[in-house]
Amino acid sequence: MESSRSGTAGRPIKCKAAICRKAGQPLSIEEIEVDPPKAWEVRIKILCTSLCHSDLSSWKLDVEPFAIFPRIFGHEAIGVVESVGENVHEVKEGDTVLPVFHPNCGDCPDCKSSKGNGCSVFVKRPGLVHNMPRDWTSRFRGSDGQVIYHFLKVSSFSEYTVVDIANIVKIDGLFPVDRACLLSCGVCTGVGAAWKVAGVEEGSTVAIFGLGSVGLAVAEGARLRGASKIIGVDLNPEKFELGKKFGVTDFINPSGCRDRPLSEVC
Structure with a gap:
């Protein structure tokens, strides 16, 4: 030793x-x-x-x-x-x-x-x-x-x-x-999800459900892979401003999508 x-x-x-x-x-x-x-x-x-x-x-x-x-x-x-x-x-x-x-x-x-x-x-x-x-x-x-x-x-x-x-x-x-x-943990989990699991490609569209630490890391991973549209889905509208720093381009609050499936809104 x-x-x-x-x-x-x-x-x-x-x-x-x-x-x-x-x-x-x-x-x-x-x-x-x-x-x-x-x-x-x-x-x-x-x-x-x-x-x-x-x-x-x-x-x-x-x-x-x-x-x-x-x-x-x-x-x-x-x-x-x-x-x-x-x-x-x-x-x-x-x-x-x-x-x-x-x-x-x-x-x-x-x-x-x-x-x-x-x-x-x-x-x-x-x-x-x-x-x-x-x-x-x-x-x-x-x-x-x-x-x-x-x-x-x-x-x-x-x-x-x-x-x-x-x-x-x-x-x-x-x-x-x-x-x-x-x-x-959190960052490598999120970035790894975008890079290794989803295999985000340049120009692709990504939807992220929940903009906590892992979700924001997913956004960063997708941004680094060249995603053209990164949609953040969260009940807290304040998360959108934070999400922009990590590459989120669009924001959806699912509480306002009661009459339409969320998949259509995205």
């Missing part, structure tokens, strides 16, 4: 985290202990994290085996590498990284395919929702020694977290952290 200028490499770190102990209950800020990274793992200091609707949906979920507590939510974030485990060569201490919940081993046929990146190595392994994907154990402990579970292989609602190298992307450290954290 590489040495750390802070002297914390190879040792547990005590820090604060937002813990969910029961579905739907308020998160509690508690002191936890974060283990050092094992082989192929990276421990990072979270600089900024955002709230995704997937966090909210999972917070409400109380159905096993998807709901398990206590756990640390959060998966849209940006951080700095504090230390790395053995066999990690892609990043080093001090690098700015995005933890991403979608793994990429880089070696399997699916990761190498130009048609998608649904890693077949880690997706098919058990326990990767609640724990680390290689040994299926947690790197978090409460002050009483109780195991605290991971969420989507990231758990960014913590000052420090441990992430597998397959879930890390190195980025430029000059990127504003409050914007960069959105790249790890």
Whole structure:
């Protein structure tokens, strides 16, 4: 393991985290202990994290085996590498990284395919929702020694977290952290929908239902692909002005389309 200028490499770190102990209950800020990274793992200091609707949906979920507590939510974030485990060569201490919940081993046929990146190595392994994907154990402990579970292989609602190298992307450290954290989920989901799923072509017309963060990212992706008409559909008219900044050319409020199918209005 590489040495750390802070002297914390190879040792547990005590820090604060937002813990969910029961579905739907308020998160509690508690002191936890974060283990050092094992082989192929990276421990990072979270600089900024955002709230995704997937966090909210999972917070409400109380159905096993998807709901398990206590756990640390959060998966849209940006951080700095504090230390790395053995066999990690892609990043080093001090690098700015995005933890991403979608793994990429880089070696399997699916990761190498130009048609998608649904890693077949880690997706098919058990326990990767609640724990680390290689040994299926947690790197978090409460002050009483109780195991605290991971969420989507990231758990960014913590000052420090441990992430597998397959879930890390190195980025430029000059990127504003409050914007960069959105790249790890919302932005890539929306842009990817336009580029990889819909395959938006130059001159095409695109309709986007809902101008939240993902919808706006779809608009940006469609704009970059040369769509000539990008229709934003949302109940909030204020979203149109915001949407224009991301390429939305037309706006439809479906509440005013009661006498006509929305498809005709578009």
